[in-house]
Every structure is written in structure tokens, then in C-alpha cells.
Amino acid sequence: MTQQKLTILDKFITEKPEFHSAKPNEICSILKAVEEASKAIHETINRAGLVDILGAAGSENVQGEQVQKMDLYANDRFIESLKKCGHIAAIASEENEEIIQLNTTGEYLFATDPLDGSSNIDVNISVGTIFSVFKRDKTGETSADEFNRFGHEQILAGYVLYGTSTILVYTCGSGVHAFTFDTKTDVFALTNPSIKTPENGSIISFNEGNFNTVNKGVQSYITYCKELNKEGKRTHTGRFMGSLVADFHRNMLKGGMFIYPATADAPEGRLRLLYECNPIAMLAEQAGGKATYGTQRLLDIKAQHIHQRTPLFTGSKNMMKKVLQFLK
């Protein structure tokens, strides 16, 4: 195997002036903090079972879900790294009921699910960190209301996928770029610049266990996906890992559709707007796909509180066009 000559993340972001209202050195510093925290998480996840990090921590988060030891570890790493970076005023994290104040002089707000899909760690399935950044228009102590913004106001969004390799994917509003963590050289190197998602796809990601609890429109679309073609062959393939970052990443690269609609158990949807759906929707659009909460664009929702939930439909342009016909 020959080692490829690849651009490293730090060099790429300083040389690519695509930050709109944000200053390149500030974005660079925030991404470096993300890099630092995710390297620590990568290392610990890879040693899960060898070190005491598997299983539940014995508490519930604000959503009433079991907190995993790894959730707390990941949350602490992000808080630590973002505090050091100096540009983040406050964090809204899935793991904390209230926002976490970091620096009164910070110019940005950071929303994160530090470890999404963490119930999968015990069975060695991919998990991810999801993050979203807004620019502030004031300084001083942050109020939780400052996070009540439209998704289209995000200036940086991304995720880190801890999978067969660890990949950091981000967008600053002009393209989606992916960097793979090189454990030999300890850097994230550009492996997939300017990702464009296929306009068509055949993957459908939906938790079938929810079928009888979703509305008729979603049911009809799922039934449509199961129809056979004239040759009696399937037209779609089902893939759902229960790990949003992994499901989205696969669909973005291969072409597909991820659906987590409102259900009887979760009438407002299961996924969180600020730190799951907003960043995923920005990435989807930047890669040429679409994201809605039904028939409307997801990035046009104005958040009302930091742990707000929303339905999510995201994927390839033509698949999204099709699902919308069923939702009307």
C-alpha cells in the first residue's frame, strides 16, 4: 500500500476562504477544537471493552434517555476543547439540560450531540458527533434564547463519524468536505472534497418498527418503496442502523433517503432540531440534496428551545421530490 499525499484539515481551512460572516482564523480554531475532542473520543471508542467505558452511566438525560458512559466522556472532551479555543460563548449539548457558559467574549454558539447513537457502542456499531455553529450578535453572558435561531443562519455544521475509520465532515456554506483521521500521522487528511450526493438513490432508511404509528402519507411512501418493478425485482433497499450519522453519511455518498417522521410515541419527531437535524440538513443541502420536516424546508424552522424535536426527511433530490408527493 502506498501512502497518499493528502491535504490536512488545518491547511485546507486556512487556504479556503469560504466563511462568509465568520473570520477564517476563528473557524479554524473551532474546527481544531472539534478535531482535538474527536481524536480523544476516537481513541477511547477504539479501546471500548479494554477500558471501563461501555454501558450505561446510571442516569437519564433531559430527554429521559439512558446516558451511556461514553456520552459523558464525549461531552466532557468537547466542553474542555471548546473552552480552550476561546471563541465559543456557550454550548447547547444533548447531555445538559441548560446551556453551558464558556467565554463571555466568545463570538460563536456551539450546539452538539457529542455522541449520537451511543447505545450502539456496546455492539461495536458506528456512532457520531454532530455539531452546529451560529455567530452571535453580542458579547457577554449567553442566554439560552440566543440559540433560538433559524437553521439557515448556521455558519458551520458537521459531524465526526467513528466508523471503520474516523471521518470529519463539515460545511461552511460552500460545499461539503470529508477528512479521514490518519492514526499514523495523527492528522485529519482530505479524502473527499466537495461531496455531491447522487440525485437519485435506492436506499431507504426508516425504522420499520414505527410503520403502524406514522401518518398515512409516510406509510404510502414506504409501501411504494417496496413495490417491485416489471421484472419482479425490488426497486429500493432498506438500511437503518439507528445511528443517524452513519445512516446519513452512507446515503449522502451512495444516494438515499433518511426518514424519521412524527410517530405515536414521538408526535414531534424523535430527533433534535439544534444539534441533530439542523447540521444534517445544512450538509444535505450543501451536498445537493434536500431536507424537510414534512413538506417544508427544515432550515426555515426557528428554534423555540434548545432541546426541541422535529421530524426529519432528508436525502437525494429526486427521492425527496417523490416523498413530498405522498406527504401533501
Ligand code: AFP
Ligand atoms: P441514541 O443516541 O439514544 O442511540 O439515539 C440515536 C438516534 O438519535 C439517531 O442516531 C437514530 O437515527 C435514532 O435515534 C434512532 O431512534 P429509534 O431507535 O427510535 O429508531
